[in-house]
Amino acid sequence: QHLPFRLHQKFITFQKYVIRSHKGHDYLLSQMGNADETPAQNPSSSKLWLFKNEKMCIIVMLAVVADGIKLPPYVILKQKTILKDQLPTGIIVRCQNQGWMSSDLMKDCLYIIWNRRPGVLVCKRRMLALDTFKGYLISAMKNMIGEMNAALAVVPGGMS
Numbered sequence: 001q002h003l004p005f006r007l008h009q010k011f012i013t014f015q016k017y018v019i020r021s022h023k024g025h026d027y028l029l030s031q032m033g034n035a036d037e038t039p040a041q042n043p044s045s046s047k048l049w050l051f052k053n054e055k056m057c058i059i060v061m062l063a064v065v066a067d068g069i070k071l072p073p074y075v076i077l078k079q080k081t082i083l084k085d086q087l088p089t090g091i092i093v094r095c096q097n098q099g100w101m102s103s104d105l106m107k108d109c110l111y112i113i114w115n116r117r118p119g120v121l122v123c124k125r126r127m128l129a130l131d132t133f134k135g136y137l138i139s140a141m142k143n144m145i146g147e148m149n150a151a152l153a154v155v156p157g158g159m160s
Contacts, residue, residue: 010156018153021127025151030119031126033071034155035063035109037101037133059100061109071117074109076101103135107144115148126150132157 022032040060061074073091078099087093092112094105101109114120114128128150130136137154145152 007156007158010158014153014156018127018129021151021153025125025127027125027127028121029066030069031121031124032066032129033063033114033127034066034129035061035071035113036131036155037061057099061101061113063113065117065119069119071113074113076105101133101135103138103141106135106141110144110148114150122149124149127153129153129155131155 018032021027037059039057041057058078059076061076063071063074065071075091075093076099077093077095078097079095080097082093082095092109094108096102096105110128115122120126126149128145130152132154135141136152142152
């Protein structure tokens with residue numbers, strides 16, 4: 001993909017940072033991850049149909065590890081509660097009144113998706129790439145990621 005020069009330079013700088021960090025800390029590919037959230041429509045024709053309003057938008061945090069392993073989707077619904085028997089397997093579902101990722105939900109997501117995933121080596125240093133959403137960059141979030149023995153790599157704006 002052809003990027004404008006300014007974005008291309010940001011991308012190259014970020015890429016060099018990740019490569020230097022990977023080599024400098026001897027990160028295993030299985031311990032380097034990337035996560036990003038995205039809005040999604042309620043797929044009314046699939047097993048994920050979780051509520052009657054098929055036009056409702058949901059937020060999904062998708063994550064992958066550098067060795068190619070996809071982590072379970074973390075789904076946020078804009079509602080107060082959901083019946084446990086409605087939940088499909090293989091995804092983590094949470095509810096939030098506004099329907100977006102809060103600091104508390106991000107902490108929950110990191111603990112469940114990133115820190116408790118199969119193959120995690122909590123004694124080995126890890127790296128997690130997240131975008132520039134300000135909720136990820138607050139001191140409390142950075143400290144929590146550091147306490148998980150992980151480094152935060154911030155993907156430059158316009159790159160996620």
